[in-house]
Amino acid sequence: MKLFWVRLVVVLTLLTGVNYVAWRWLSSLNWDAWWIAVPLVAAETYSLIDVLLFGMTVWRLKSRTPPATAPPDATVDVFITTYNEPLELVMTTALAAKEIRHPHGTWILDDGDRPEFREMAAANGLGYVTRSAEWHGMPRHAKAGNLNNALMMTEGEFLLILDADQIPEPDILDNTLGYFNNRKVALVQTPQYFSNVPAHDPLGSQAPLFYGPIQRGKDGWNAAFFCGSNAVLRREALMQLGLVGYVRETEKSIRRALRASQAAIRKARKAADNGSTLLHETLNEVEAATLEASRQLDAGGSLSEITYRARRRVDRAVQALVLADVSALQADLEEIAAMAPVEIGEAGVPVVTEDAVHRMSARDWSPLGAIESVQAVLDALSVERTGEAQPVMPLATISVTEDMATAMRLHAMGWQSVYHHEVLAYGLAPEDVGTMLTQRLRWAQGTMQVFLRENPLVQRGLKWGQRLMYFATMWTYLSGFAAVVYFAAPIVYLLFGILPVSSLSADFFVRFIPFMVVNQFLFAVAGKGIPTWRGQQYSLALFPTWIKACTTAARNVWFGRPLGFAVTPKDRQSGGPRWSLIRPQLVVSVLLAIAAAVGIGRLAAGMSEPVGTLVNVVWVVFDLIVMSILVRAVRYRGYGAGDSEDETDVNNGSSKERAVRAPELQSE
Template sequence: MQYARTTLLRIGWGPAEWAAFRRGLIKILVITNLILGAYYLLWRGTVSLNWHAWWFALALFGAELYSYIGSFLFGLTVFRLKERGEPPPAPPGLRVDVYITCYNEPVELVRKTVRAAIAIRYPHQTYLLDDGNSPAMRAMAAEEGCGYIIRSPVWQGFDRHAKAGNLINALEHTTGDFILILDADQVPLPTILDCTLGYFTDPLVALVQTPQYFINVPPGDPFGSQAPLFYGPIQQGKDGWNAAFFCGSNAVLRREALARTGIRFFVRDVERRIRRTLREADTVVKRAERTLTKADRHRIAPALRALRQAVRQARHELSRGDTFQEVTERFQQRAEAAARLIVAADLQQIMADLAEIQAAEAAEIMRSLNDEAILAELAARERSPLAAIETVRQLIPLLVNEAMEYLPISTISVTEDMSTSMRLHACGWRSVYHDEILAHGLAPEDLRSALQQRLRWAQGTIQVMLRENPLTLPGLSWGQRLAYFDTMWSYLSGVPTIIYLISPPLFLLFGLLPVNALSAEFFWRLVPYLLINQLLFAVISWGRPTWRGQQYSLALFPLWIKAVVSAAANVWFGKKLGFIVTPKTRQTGRYFGLVRWQLAMMILLAVSIVVGLLQLTLGWRNDGLPVLVNIFWAVYDLIMLSVVIDAALYQPTEEQ
């Protein structure tokens, strides 16, 4: 690749011509890759499946389909790769707030970020958002002349929403039109606002994201902390579809866009809850009708019909555009009228209940039956047959008033960033990815911290997929939908990876083959597809070290499975996910237990390689080509998985 680039430069092509050539080559390779992949999979699914081992054959074919869809989404993402070059100049006079979010980090670490933030050249106000409410952090902020914000008392007794809640609280206490968000360890360069604010001259731009780069990564990047592929071609590709998303730090956001988007989704959520509540109310009334005895049906059925009519009328008013307050107040009035109707019609039953009470007390109550308050109380008693109506009557206020606050930052995920930017895009706002390192951060320094961080990212992404899937979220273009879904799809790779990993051992140890035969026809279809796939990846990642990232994308298969299971349990069954802030200092301990599944898989692969070679050497097998092919893949898998051993054994030098 470097030779090709040098040749092009020799014939007079400058950087612009070279960039245009690369983008054109990417488009050609994306299309070629999709065609070859479809050609191979069509043949695989119709001709080559080994039905004698159907469960294995179908599992592997499913994994290959997953990979092809991932390849399609990745190719689509980078198909419109946008390289923006020099940023437009920052207009003077903008009101800018710089937020530094922190939660129990070391004070001196945060001090470096605070000092660098205060030193940013463009005029601004700097605020330390201390979610730990630390006296030492407060004192440090005062020493450095930095604004200091903690949670206001209104958050007491409510879900704090982790970092999202911290940002929402700060937005309520500041007034800047633009907000630069920095993590506690992300030390900004003085030019960060000069290089980003110019994009906001476009009134529709809501977000400018810049890369996250870590200065404490040792040679070889043992934990795969740097993400040059994501903070490069992937974000540039998403930028081409107006889908570059917020990554939690090193980003500038427009306050107006957050406010408008928050209001729109607040209204949407209120309407959705009211509609759901009305459906539940209808179900409650129908259930009550089915439980009526023949004796009760004459007295109570008219009131239940009136209540069902109230539900239908509320739905009609909501669709007509009446305000939520009007709809709910009218519904409440109709429900209360239905309850009083039953009380009036069922006086004899109530009298039977009162017969047990002393005569004097009963007479007193009878004299009070004309009192509206007492009538309502009787209608609400559990011993009354009106429990169903009372349930319906309370549904609307309970659900509408249930923590229905305005949220400019999304709180549907433990990672607020992707969901917030996706909502911005759904409301018609634009984003920009500026590919220039403008802040220096600190990466995790031990395997446990690195895995905690990746688990949180994966869990948050899956939460967003399950709660607000981009494929169905109104307002997004199809390019944006698929660009977002590409990131989500990548975190579903755990099970397909296991299938790929166990395929060589299943053949080498047990002779199970998922295809009819590893014939020339098979290789003529598979090899070109794999070669073009790798060539496409090489061109996309041109000049960026991506090998470590490729290793971890495969080696972390247990983590991806855990993320999917735990996120699904949270969304579907309400199981709480803890928000773990990534430690900013090295944590001591033994780490081989954290990668036990990878180590077990490596042992299985190594044993299968030895068995395969031994059988060939002793002449116990005559299928030499299939054995060698599977040994090749087993060796490749071992190399990919070996990254976890490097990470578990890593010890920093004394200088670090």
């Protein structure tokens, strides 16, 4: 019954939204102020697409029944990833993981290579993995590289991946492994829940909307994706992904090399128009080798055999040219010796003689230089990936977050995923605004890197529903640009009286108000009591973070600018409130307040229209309420500072202690 009401509200959102935005484009633009009118309607169009993508997500809300009993013989490796987290925190998680009831091996994946971790793991009967020597001097790929390294050093059929702070319940495998009785399931993701978050959640850490209707909706489209922790993955699927990815990347590399070779050959021909017959024959042979290699690639031939034959054929052609040119090289040397190119000038300084300049410019030199670039490009025709510590990388390394890209590739290969809506591990959320901003920036950067490198809308193997589900997540991070316009529009009107719409007539309100009401009703119905306001606040208030994520990811993908990688600290950072972290939002808030005061003053002086002023003042008040969460976030002193007395110490508390504060998220 709930799904019926959700779909009804989605349809109403579509009708009212399209009705409003179409009218805005066709009938309401103030072209005299196009510089604010067009950006505003573009931002509204963005928001309509955003809410419709959300509506499509919840159109297939999935309510799963508990899975069958876990296969008793299923072998599992529990991976606990760590880089620089405190020993006590990691060991609390590792010892809790050791107590998981289903038979398994527990491994600490220490990317910091710390001897005390190795000793502590051995003393407690835990496995310990760090990078092998092959990684020295090679790209490390952060957490993805850590996991890929461990995959090659363990053998479990399934992998439970936990962040260093995510304490698991003993029945986490009992409640999830049963899904893998379906041989097509590659991933089971459970919610990430944080036990050090007060009820008012000032940093917006819990994400109940995402770990609720959004993931359940994506699950209905077979697009629930890996979130980096609290997930069980099938090793077979990951290894298949790594092998297929290796072959695809190698083939792409070979095709690029062959295309570059063709371009180099064309340049060599121009440079050797007057060259020897042997040179032209060599270029013809090199070109024929690359064309034949391309044909064999199209026919699905063996990459290693194709590259081997092409390189051998080119090497033979070049060797023949070199042997034939030995006499020419000798003649070149004799010619240079006969030139007597240097003499002592009047000032006693050696100078090149006029005769030497004439004879050097007139001579036809050895043609070897003309094909040097061709041979250099053809050196790329190799199936060896010598620039990586290990050629097969099962977890994606194309972004600073490995999770989404890995899941998208698994789905493209036909694997299925499951979202299990039950809290089975309890972690630690950031306890200061600086750490929270670092975390959100990294998530957004990673998502946008995936979007720019592997746009889901054009990925082969994905169904259209899956493509749109991945695209919906990526689309949300463009909201920072729309937010700037939403803040600017009321400021422009209240300060200067410039209205971006032709008029605030009844036509405007009769379209705008129903759309906004139905829009909010959709979140209420889909969430079924889940608090979504905090998420809506941060979606708007963190606009500088979202803009920075988009621009830095674009510079990284398009121009190779490094992003860096920061592990989210698990302890509150010392020091007082850091207002500088939200300086752009403070500036916008001050401008909004000034604009409201000026607008009210203009209205009192009879210089502005009452309806327009009232609408924009209400708009400003809403924006200031949204921004106010950042003031609370900066002033937040960490969990326990002002909370109830019966709260336990979450840094050392057991999973059971954390569980008493978790909402009940059982499969429906």
